[in-house]
Amino acid sequence: MEWQGCPVRYAAGIFGDKWSFVLLRDVLLHGKRYYGDFLASEEGISTNVLASRLADLEASGMLTRHQDPEKRSRVFYLPTRKARDLLPALLAMMVWSVDHDPDTKAPESFAPFVKQDMARAVRWYEAQIDKANAPLLDKL
Amino acid sequence: MEWQGCPVRYAAGIFGDKWSFVLLRDVLLHGKRYYGDFLASEEGISTNVLASRLADLEASGMLTRHQDPEKRSRVFYLPTRKARDLLPALLAMMVWSVDHDPDTKAPESFAPFVKQDMARAVRWYEAQIDKANAPLLDKL
């Protein structure tokens, strides 16, 4: 299929897929970095799909793969700038979900926080990402 | 799978799928309304998938289905408020794609227009949607 040129198709090609979407959420919002962290997500991704999606996301420049130098059998993934730049879109989507899903479990404070000042919300989540990255960056 | 509670999973359940994504683009941004319009999109969706996705989007409250009263063999679909509320997220995603896809074919003016004032951009696209709806709403 031709996924070239159109911005919506480009986005769909990279995360227009349940599992890629959930992995990006985990790495951007939940501070997950290790293969095992992703595997343990409550959605229960299977190992073959996880390996395949991580490879896809690495290939499309969303994640970088690293061996843990302290324990070389472990592997972690860091979000690139390209992935981090998804935050505004991701937060906007989440606000939409909170507004339209009667069963949402997001905290009441989330939507107002983002709606009031998106730029500030993005900065806050960027800081969280830096915090999650820090101990791993020290190792490299 | 349990798609309940988490806003990202909610969004993924509704448009975390290439074809739903493309259909929402067509109805929100390209003024497509008729079954035949969607079928003719350059991506070449097959009829069984199109019928299935339209039914899904209707079931999740994104589209409403209508028979054309002037020619009852034709059918059109209108975006609901819930679908229209996706505009901010959709535009944010498109800006991200334009920023990161070296082969993007979006006009140069698009990203600055949205970045400069998102609220204004949303209003502009809402007006386009109203324009596309108008002739059909007259019929009903």
Added chain:
DNA sequence: GTGAGTCGCTTTTGATTTGCAAGTGATTTT
């Protein structure tokens, strides 16, 4: 009013992708 389209699906038929379970091989740990 009849026959030839048009339109919006549905069905059928393979091919691809998925989820699950069971490996595998490279490290650590004991």
Added chain:
DNA sequence: AAAATCACTTGCAAATCAAAAGCGACTCAC
């Protein structure tokens, strides 16, 4: 040295997909 951990791979049945043909309800030309 043996056992456990970890990040995948592999094999397979089941679900999903695309492509093509079929179908019934219209609509239009004559």
